[in-house]
Amino acid sequence: MTQNYRLQAAPVSSDVPLISNQEAYLNIALIKAYHENMPMREARRLALELLDRLGLAHIALRRNPALTPEERFYVMLLRAAMVRDARILIDQPFKMIPQLKDFAPVMAALKKIDDLYFSCHIYDYSWMKEKYGGAGS
Amino acid sequence: MISFWENLGHRATMLFLAFADTIAFSGRVFLRIFQRKTYSSAMREVLVNQIYFTSVQILPVFLLVSIVFGSLLIGIVFTLLKQFGLTDFIGHVLMGLIVTELAPFLTVLLITLRSSAAINTEMAVMKVNREIKTLETFRIDVIDYLLAPRVINGIISIVLLSSLCSIVLLVSGILFSRLIFGMGMDVYSKILLISTNFSDIVIALVKCGIFGFFITLIPIRFGLRASHELTSIPVAVSRGMVNVFSAILIIEVLSLVTKLF
Numbered sequence: 001m002t003q004n005y006r007l008q009a010a011p012v013s014s015d016v017p018l019i020s021n022q023e024a025y026l027n028i029a030l031i032k033a034y035h036e037n038m039p040m041r042e043a044r045r046l047a048l049e050l051l052d053r054l055g056l057a058h059i060a061l062r063r064n065p066a067l068t069p070e071e072r073f074y075v076m077l078l079r080a081a082m083v084r085d086a087r088i089l090i091d092q093p094f095k096m097i098p099q100l101k102d103f104a105p106v107m108a109a110l111k112k113i114d115d116l117y118f119s120c121h122i123y124d125y126s127w128m129k130e131k132y133g134g135a136g137s
Numbered sequence: 138m139i140s141f142w143e144n145l146g147h148r149a150t151m152l153f154l155a156f157a158d159t160i161a162f163s164g165r166v167f168l169r170i171f172q173r174k175t176y177s178s179a180m181r182e183v184l185v186n187q188i189y190f191t192s193v194q195i196l197p198v199f200l201l202v203s204i205v206f207g208s209l210l211i212g213i214v215f216t217l218l219k220q221f222g223l224t225d226f227i228g229h230v231l232m233g234l235i236v237t238e239l240a241p242f243l244t245v246l247l248i249t250l251r252s253s254a255a256i257n258t259e260m261a262v263m264k265v266n267r268e269i270k271t272l273e274t275f276r277i278d279v280i281d282y283l284l285a286p287r288v289i290n291g292i293i294s295i296v297l298l299s300s301l302c303s304i305v306l307l308v309s310g311i312l313f314s315r316l317i318f319g320m321g322m323d324v325y326s327k328i329l330l331i332s333t334n335f336s337d338i339v340i341a342l343v344k345c346g347i348f349g350f351f352i353t354l355i356p357i358r359f360g361l362r363a364s365h366e367l368t369s370i371p372v373a374v375s376r377g378m379v380n381v382f383s384a385i386l387i388i389e390v391l392s393l394v395t396k397l398f
Contacts, residue, residue, distance in 0.1 A: 007276070037177050
Protein backbone atom coordinates (compact mmCIF):
# COMPACT_ATOMS: atom_id res chain seq x y z
CA MET A 1 0.00 0.00 0.00
CA THR A 2 2.77 2.42 1.05
CA GLN A 3 4.62 1.44 -2.10
CA ASN A 4 1.58 2.43 -4.19
CA TYR A 5 1.34 5.80 -2.47
CA ARG A 6 5.00 6.36 -3.25
CA LEU A 7 4.46 5.54 -6.91
CA GLN A 8 1.37 7.73 -7.10
CA ALA A 9 2.85 10.75 -5.34
CA ALA A 10 2.91 13.69 -7.73
CA PRO A 11 4.20 16.86 -6.08
CA VAL A 12 3.55 20.41 -7.24
CA SER A 13 6.05 22.43 -5.29
CA SER A 14 8.68 25.11 -5.72
CA ASP A 15 11.12 22.48 -4.42
CA VAL A 16 10.41 20.34 -7.49
CA PRO A 17 11.06 22.78 -10.35
CA LEU A 18 10.57 22.29 -14.07
CA ILE A 19 13.51 21.05 -16.14
CA SER A 20 14.83 24.32 -17.53
CA ASN A 21 16.45 22.99 -20.71
CA GLN A 22 13.13 21.59 -21.90
CA GLU A 23 10.05 23.37 -23.16
CA ALA A 24 6.91 23.41 -21.01
CA TYR A 25 5.13 20.73 -23.02
CA LEU A 26 8.17 18.42 -22.91
CA ASN A 27 8.25 18.68 -19.12
CA ILE A 28 4.69 17.36 -19.14
CA ALA A 29 5.31 14.73 -21.84
CA LEU A 30 8.40 13.37 -20.07
CA ILE A 31 6.47 11.55 -17.33
CA LYS A 32 4.37 9.39 -19.69
CA ALA A 33 7.27 8.85 -22.11
CA TYR A 34 9.52 7.63 -19.31
CA HIS A 35 7.18 5.66 -17.06
CA GLU A 36 4.75 4.26 -19.61
CA ASN A 37 7.09 4.27 -22.60
CA MET A 38 4.48 6.26 -24.49
CA PRO A 39 5.83 7.20 -27.94
CA MET A 40 7.21 10.72 -27.72
CA ARG A 41 4.98 11.99 -30.53
CA GLU A 42 1.89 10.80 -28.65
CA ALA A 43 3.15 12.15 -25.31
CA ARG A 44 3.80 15.55 -26.92
CA ARG A 45 0.33 15.59 -28.47
CA LEU A 46 -1.23 14.75 -25.10
CA ALA A 47 0.78 17.50 -23.37
CA LEU A 48 -0.31 20.06 -25.96
CA GLU A 49 -3.93 18.94 -25.64
CA LEU A 50 -3.81 19.35 -21.85
CA LEU A 51 -2.19 22.77 -22.05
CA ASP A 52 -4.94 23.74 -24.46
CA ARG A 53 -7.53 22.49 -21.97
CA LEU A 54 -6.22 25.05 -19.49
CA GLY A 55 -6.02 27.72 -22.20
CA LEU A 56 -2.23 27.67 -22.11
CA ALA A 57 -1.38 26.22 -25.53
CA HIS A 58 0.56 29.40 -26.33
CA ILE A 59 3.17 28.67 -23.64
CA ALA A 60 3.95 25.14 -24.89
CA LEU A 61 7.27 26.11 -26.42
CA ARG A 62 8.42 28.35 -23.58
CA ARG A 63 11.04 27.22 -21.13
CA ASN A 64 10.92 27.59 -17.36
CA PRO A 65 12.59 31.02 -17.05
CA ALA A 66 10.19 32.50 -19.64
CA LEU A 67 7.06 31.43 -17.75
CA THR A 68 5.09 33.59 -15.31
CA PRO A 69 4.61 32.09 -11.81
CA GLU A 70 1.00 31.22 -12.71
CA GLU A 71 1.95 29.52 -15.99
CA ARG A 72 4.77 27.67 -14.22
CA PHE A 73 2.34 26.43 -11.59
CA TYR A 74 -0.10 25.06 -14.16
CA VAL A 75 2.68 23.33 -16.10
CA MET A 76 3.82 21.73 -12.82
CA LEU A 77 0.23 20.73 -12.12
CA LEU A 78 -0.14 19.08 -15.54
CA ARG A 79 3.20 17.34 -15.10
CA ALA A 80 2.01 15.97 -11.76
CA ALA A 81 -1.27 14.86 -13.34
CA MET A 82 0.69 12.77 -15.82
CA VAL A 83 1.69 10.31 -13.07
CA ARG A 84 -0.50 7.20 -13.31
CA ASP A 85 -3.37 7.39 -10.73
CA ALA A 86 -1.73 10.53 -9.46
CA ARG A 87 -2.15 11.69 -5.88
CA ILE A 88 -1.33 15.32 -6.52
CA LEU A 89 0.33 17.08 -3.60
CA ILE A 90 0.24 20.84 -3.94
CA ASP A 91 2.61 22.55 -1.56
CA GLN A 92 1.76 26.15 -0.64
CA PRO A 93 0.17 27.29 -3.92
CA PHE A 94 0.04 30.90 -2.77
CA LYS A 95 3.81 30.86 -2.33
CA MET A 96 4.21 29.64 -5.91
CA ILE A 97 1.75 32.19 -7.33
CA PRO A 98 2.22 35.28 -5.16
CA GLN A 99 -0.38 37.33 -7.07
CA LEU A 100 -3.10 34.72 -6.52
CA LYS A 101 -5.95 36.34 -4.55
CA ASP A 102 -8.00 33.23 -3.82
CA PHE A 103 -7.97 29.55 -4.66
CA ALA A 104 -10.83 29.61 -7.19
CA PRO A 105 -8.65 29.71 -10.37
CA VAL A 106 -6.66 26.69 -9.17
CA MET A 107 -9.85 24.84 -8.25
CA ALA A 108 -11.22 25.60 -11.73
CA ALA A 109 -8.04 24.22 -13.31
CA LEU A 110 -8.19 21.11 -11.11
CA LYS A 111 -11.79 20.56 -12.19
CA LYS A 112 -10.80 20.80 -15.86
CA ILE A 113 -8.30 17.98 -15.44
CA ASP A 114 -10.12 15.88 -12.84
CA ASP A 115 -10.14 12.88 -15.18
CA LEU A 116 -6.36 12.72 -14.93
CA TYR A 117 -5.70 12.28 -11.23
CA PHE A 118 -6.85 10.04 -8.37
CA SER A 119 -6.81 12.64 -5.59
CA CYS A 120 -5.45 16.06 -4.83
CA HIS A 121 -4.08 17.23 -1.48
CA ILE A 122 -3.14 20.81 -0.75
CA TYR A 123 -0.69 21.64 2.00
CA ASP A 124 -0.48 25.11 3.47
CA TYR A 125 -0.21 26.86 6.79
CA SER A 126 -3.38 27.12 8.89
CA TRP A 127 -3.28 30.92 8.76
CA MET A 128 -3.81 30.71 5.00
CA LYS A 129 -7.18 28.99 5.54
CA GLU A 130 -9.15 32.12 4.64
CA LYS A 131 -7.68 32.17 1.15
CA TYR A 132 -9.20 28.75 0.56
CA GLY A 133 -12.64 30.03 1.51
CA GLY A 134 -12.44 28.25 4.87
CA ALA A 135 -12.61 24.83 3.24
CA GLY A 136 -10.43 21.84 4.05
CA SER A 137 -8.18 21.13 7.01
CA MET B 138 58.64 15.24 8.07
CA ILE B 139 55.96 12.85 9.33
CA SER B 140 53.30 15.36 8.39
CA PHE B 141 54.72 15.46 4.84
CA TRP B 142 54.45 11.66 4.50
CA GLU B 143 51.00 11.74 6.10
CA ASN B 144 49.86 14.34 3.60
CA LEU B 145 51.37 12.45 0.70
CA GLY B 146 49.77 9.20 1.83
CA HIS B 147 46.43 10.89 2.36
CA ARG B 148 46.53 12.45 -1.11
CA ALA B 149 47.57 9.18 -2.73
CA THR B 150 44.76 7.34 -0.93
CA MET B 151 42.22 9.97 -1.95
CA LEU B 152 43.41 9.84 -5.55
CA PHE B 153 43.18 6.06 -5.61
CA LEU B 154 39.72 6.09 -4.04
CA ALA B 155 38.49 8.71 -6.52
CA PHE B 156 39.88 6.66 -9.41
CA ALA B 157 38.32 3.45 -8.09
CA ASP B 158 35.03 5.27 -7.56
CA THR B 159 35.04 6.56 -11.14
CA ILE B 160 35.81 3.09 -12.50
CA ALA B 161 33.01 1.53 -10.41
CA PHE B 162 30.59 4.21 -11.57
CA SER B 163 31.69 3.68 -15.20
CA GLY B 164 30.94 -0.02 -14.76
CA ARG B 165 27.42 0.72 -13.54
CA VAL B 166 26.72 3.05 -16.47
CA PHE B 167 28.29 0.63 -18.94
CA LEU B 168 26.07 -2.23 -17.73
CA ARG B 169 23.00 0.01 -17.88
CA ILE B 170 23.68 0.69 -21.57
CA PHE B 171 22.98 -2.98 -22.29
CA GLN B 172 19.73 -3.14 -20.36
CA ARG B 173 16.58 -2.97 -22.43
CA LYS B 174 14.57 -1.00 -19.85
CA THR B 175 17.04 1.88 -20.19
CA TYR B 176 15.69 2.62 -23.65
CA SER B 177 12.38 4.32 -22.82
CA SER B 178 10.94 6.64 -25.45
CA ALA B 179 12.01 9.64 -23.32
CA MET B 180 15.58 8.35 -23.26
CA ARG B 181 15.58 7.72 -27.02
CA GLU B 182 14.40 11.29 -27.60
CA VAL B 183 17.30 12.62 -25.49
CA LEU B 184 19.71 10.35 -27.37
CA VAL B 185 18.58 11.63 -30.78
CA ASN B 186 18.83 15.24 -29.57
CA GLN B 187 22.28 14.64 -28.14
CA ILE B 188 23.53 13.08 -31.36
CA TYR B 189 22.16 16.08 -33.24
CA PHE B 190 23.85 18.57 -30.88
CA THR B 191 27.18 16.74 -30.81
CA SER B 192 27.59 15.27 -34.28
CA VAL B 193 25.39 17.26 -36.65
CA GLN B 194 25.56 20.83 -35.36
CA ILE B 195 29.33 20.69 -35.21
CA LEU B 196 29.76 19.35 -38.77
CA PRO B 197 30.59 22.62 -40.63
CA VAL B 198 33.21 23.68 -38.06
CA PHE B 199 34.50 20.13 -37.72
CA LEU B 200 34.92 19.71 -41.47
CA LEU B 201 36.62 23.09 -41.78
CA VAL B 202 39.06 22.33 -38.94
CA SER B 203 39.71 18.82 -40.31
CA ILE B 204 40.43 20.16 -43.79
CA VAL B 205 42.66 23.02 -42.64
CA PHE B 206 44.50 21.15 -39.90
CA GLY B 207 44.60 17.89 -41.86
CA SER B 208 45.98 19.48 -45.02
CA LEU B 209 48.59 21.32 -42.99
CA LEU B 210 49.61 18.16 -41.20
CA ILE B 211 49.66 15.99 -44.31
CA GLY B 212 51.64 18.67 -46.18
CA ILE B 213 54.26 18.88 -43.41
CA VAL B 214 54.53 15.10 -42.96
CA PHE B 215 54.83 14.43 -46.72
CA THR B 216 57.45 17.16 -47.13
CA LEU B 217 59.49 15.71 -44.26
CA LEU B 218 59.19 12.18 -45.67
CA LYS B 219 60.50 13.46 -49.01
CA GLN B 220 63.36 15.41 -47.38
CA PHE B 221 64.52 12.39 -45.34
CA GLY B 222 64.11 9.98 -48.24
CA LEU B 223 61.39 8.01 -46.47
CA THR B 224 58.92 7.94 -49.36
CA ASP B 225 58.51 4.17 -48.96
CA PHE B 226 56.92 4.68 -45.56
CA ILE B 227 54.19 7.04 -46.77
CA GLY B 228 51.47 4.39 -46.38
CA HIS B 229 52.53 3.36 -42.88
CA VAL B 230 52.75 6.97 -41.77
CA LEU B 231 49.31 7.73 -43.21
CA MET B 232 47.57 4.72 -41.67
CA GLY B 233 49.62 4.18 -38.53
CA LEU B 234 50.05 7.77 -37.43
CA ILE B 235 47.53 10.01 -39.13
CA VAL B 236 44.44 7.81 -39.45
CA THR B 237 44.71 5.73 -36.28
CA GLU B 238 46.34 8.27 -33.95
CA LEU B 239 45.91 11.87 -35.03
CA ALA B 240 42.35 11.74 -36.40
CA PRO B 241 40.88 10.30 -33.16
CA PHE B 242 42.98 12.71 -31.08
CA LEU B 243 41.90 15.77 -33.10
CA THR B 244 38.27 14.65 -32.94
CA VAL B 245 38.29 14.01 -29.23
CA LEU B 246 39.90 17.38 -28.55
CA LEU B 247 37.26 19.23 -30.58
CA ILE B 248 34.36 17.34 -29.05
CA THR B 249 35.76 17.72 -25.54
CA LEU B 250 36.15 21.46 -25.96
CA ARG B 251 32.64 21.84 -27.33
CA SER B 252 30.41 19.12 -25.90
CA SER B 253 32.09 17.92 -22.70
CA ALA B 254 32.29 21.46 -21.37
CA ALA B 255 28.62 21.98 -22.26
CA ILE B 256 27.54 18.71 -20.62
CA ASN B 257 29.56 19.48 -17.49
CA THR B 258 27.94 22.91 -17.14
CA GLU B 259 24.47 21.58 -17.95
CA MET B 260 24.69 18.94 -15.21
CA ALA B 261 26.08 21.39 -12.65
CA VAL B 262 23.29 23.88 -13.43
CA MET B 263 20.66 21.13 -13.17
CA LYS B 264 22.07 20.13 -9.79
CA VAL B 265 22.12 23.72 -8.52
CA ASN B 266 18.55 24.32 -9.75
CA ARG B 267 17.42 21.10 -7.99
CA GLU B 268 16.30 19.67 -11.33
CA ILE B 269 18.12 16.42 -10.57
CA LYS B 270 16.04 16.20 -7.40
CA THR B 271 12.94 16.79 -9.54
CA LEU B 272 13.80 13.80 -11.70
CA GLU B 273 14.35 11.65 -8.61
CA THR B 274 11.09 12.86 -7.11
CA PHE B 275 9.23 11.73 -10.23
CA ARG B 276 11.13 8.40 -10.04
CA ILE B 277 13.06 9.09 -13.23
CA ASP B 278 16.38 7.30 -13.04
CA VAL B 279 19.18 9.81 -13.57
CA ILE B 280 21.46 7.17 -15.11
CA ASP B 281 18.78 6.05 -17.58
CA TYR B 282 17.54 9.47 -18.53
CA LEU B 283 20.60 11.73 -18.31
CA LEU B 284 23.74 9.61 -18.35
CA ALA B 285 23.04 6.73 -20.73
CA PRO B 286 21.94 8.85 -23.73
CA ARG B 287 24.86 11.23 -23.35
CA VAL B 288 27.41 8.45 -22.96
CA ILE B 289 26.01 6.46 -25.92
CA ASN B 290 26.02 9.69 -27.93
CA GLY B 291 29.66 10.25 -26.95
CA ILE B 292 30.64 6.80 -28.22
CA ILE B 293 28.68 7.10 -31.48
CA SER B 294 29.80 10.68 -32.17
CA ILE B 295 33.50 10.13 -31.58
CA VAL B 296 33.56 6.97 -33.70
CA LEU B 297 31.69 8.63 -36.58
CA LEU B 298 33.45 11.99 -36.47
CA SER B 299 36.84 10.35 -36.14
CA SER B 300 36.09 8.23 -39.21
CA LEU B 301 35.02 11.36 -41.05
CA CYS B 302 38.22 13.12 -40.01
CA SER B 303 40.25 10.13 -41.26
CA ILE B 304 38.46 10.30 -44.63
CA VAL B 305 39.21 14.04 -44.89
CA LEU B 306 42.86 13.40 -44.06
CA LEU B 307 43.11 10.60 -46.63
CA VAL B 308 41.51 12.80 -49.29
CA SER B 309 44.01 15.56 -48.45
CA GLY B 310 46.65 12.86 -48.86
CA ILE B 311 45.57 12.31 -52.48
CA LEU B 312 46.16 15.98 -53.25
CA PHE B 313 49.48 16.26 -51.44
CA SER B 314 50.86 12.97 -52.72
CA ARG B 315 50.26 14.30 -56.24
CA LEU B 316 51.78 17.71 -55.46
CA ILE B 317 54.80 16.51 -53.48
CA PHE B 318 55.56 13.07 -54.90
CA GLY B 319 53.77 13.33 -58.28
CA MET B 320 51.90 10.17 -57.25
CA GLY B 321 48.75 9.06 -59.10
CA MET B 322 45.58 8.10 -57.31
CA ASP B 323 45.87 4.40 -58.22
CA VAL B 324 49.38 4.20 -56.71
CA TYR B 325 48.21 6.14 -53.64
CA SER B 326 45.27 3.83 -53.02
CA LYS B 327 47.44 0.73 -53.57
CA ILE B 328 49.97 2.00 -50.99
CA LEU B 329 47.15 2.65 -48.53
CA LEU B 330 45.68 -0.82 -48.99
CA ILE B 331 49.06 -2.48 -48.49
CA SER B 332 49.76 -0.43 -45.35
CA THR B 333 46.36 -0.98 -43.79
CA ASN B 334 46.54 -3.13 -40.71
CA PHE B 335 43.14 -4.43 -39.64
CA SER B 336 44.10 -4.69 -35.96
CA ASP B 337 45.24 -1.05 -35.94
CA ILE B 338 41.87 0.05 -37.24
CA VAL B 339 40.05 -2.05 -34.65
CA ILE B 340 42.24 -0.58 -31.87
CA ALA B 341 41.57 2.93 -33.22
CA LEU B 342 37.80 2.37 -33.26
CA VAL B 343 37.80 0.84 -29.76
CA LYS B 344 39.92 3.76 -28.57
CA CYS B 345 37.39 6.19 -30.09
CA GLY B 346 34.59 4.37 -28.27
CA ILE B 347 36.47 4.56 -24.96
CA PHE B 348 37.25 8.24 -25.57
CA GLY B 349 33.56 8.89 -26.25
CA PHE B 350 32.53 7.03 -23.10
CA PHE B 351 34.84 8.91 -20.76
CA ILE B 352 34.66 12.40 -22.25
CA THR B 353 30.93 12.36 -21.55
CA LEU B 354 30.87 10.34 -18.35
CA ILE B 355 33.49 12.35 -16.46
CA PRO B 356 31.89 15.78 -17.09
CA ILE B 357 28.50 14.38 -16.01
CA ARG B 358 30.00 12.92 -12.86
CA PHE B 359 31.75 16.15 -11.91
CA GLY B 360 28.71 18.23 -12.88
CA LEU B 361 26.58 16.15 -10.53
CA ARG B 362 29.06 16.82 -7.73
CA ALA B 363 28.11 20.51 -7.68
CA SER B 364 26.42 21.64 -4.48
CA HIS B 365 23.25 23.74 -4.39
CA GLU B 366 25.22 26.99 -4.61
CA LEU B 367 25.84 28.87 -7.85
CA THR B 368 29.52 29.29 -6.96
CA SER B 369 29.99 25.52 -7.17
CA ILE B 370 29.32 25.54 -10.94
CA PRO B 371 32.72 26.89 -12.12
CA VAL B 372 34.50 24.64 -9.61
CA ALA B 373 32.64 21.55 -10.87
CA VAL B 374 33.27 22.49 -14.51
CA SER B 375 36.98 23.19 -14.11
CA ARG B 376 37.55 19.97 -12.10
CA GLY B 377 35.58 17.98 -14.63
CA MET B 378 37.49 19.36 -17.61
CA VAL B 379 40.90 18.79 -15.97
CA ASN B 380 39.90 15.18 -15.31
CA VAL B 381 38.61 14.73 -18.87
CA PHE B 382 41.95 15.85 -20.30
CA SER B 383 43.78 13.55 -17.86
CA ALA B 384 41.56 10.67 -19.01
CA ILE B 385 42.30 11.47 -22.69
CA LEU B 386 46.04 11.30 -22.00
CA ILE B 387 45.73 8.04 -20.03
CA ILE B 388 43.64 6.40 -22.81
CA GLU B 389 46.08 7.60 -25.48
CA VAL B 390 49.05 6.14 -23.57
CA LEU B 391 47.20 2.85 -22.92
CA SER B 392 46.32 2.52 -26.62
CA LEU B 393 49.97 3.02 -27.57
CA VAL B 394 51.00 0.39 -25.03
CA THR B 395 48.36 -1.99 -26.47
CA LYS B 396 49.78 -1.45 -29.95
CA LEU B 397 53.27 -2.40 -28.76
CA PHE B 398 52.07 -5.87 -27.78
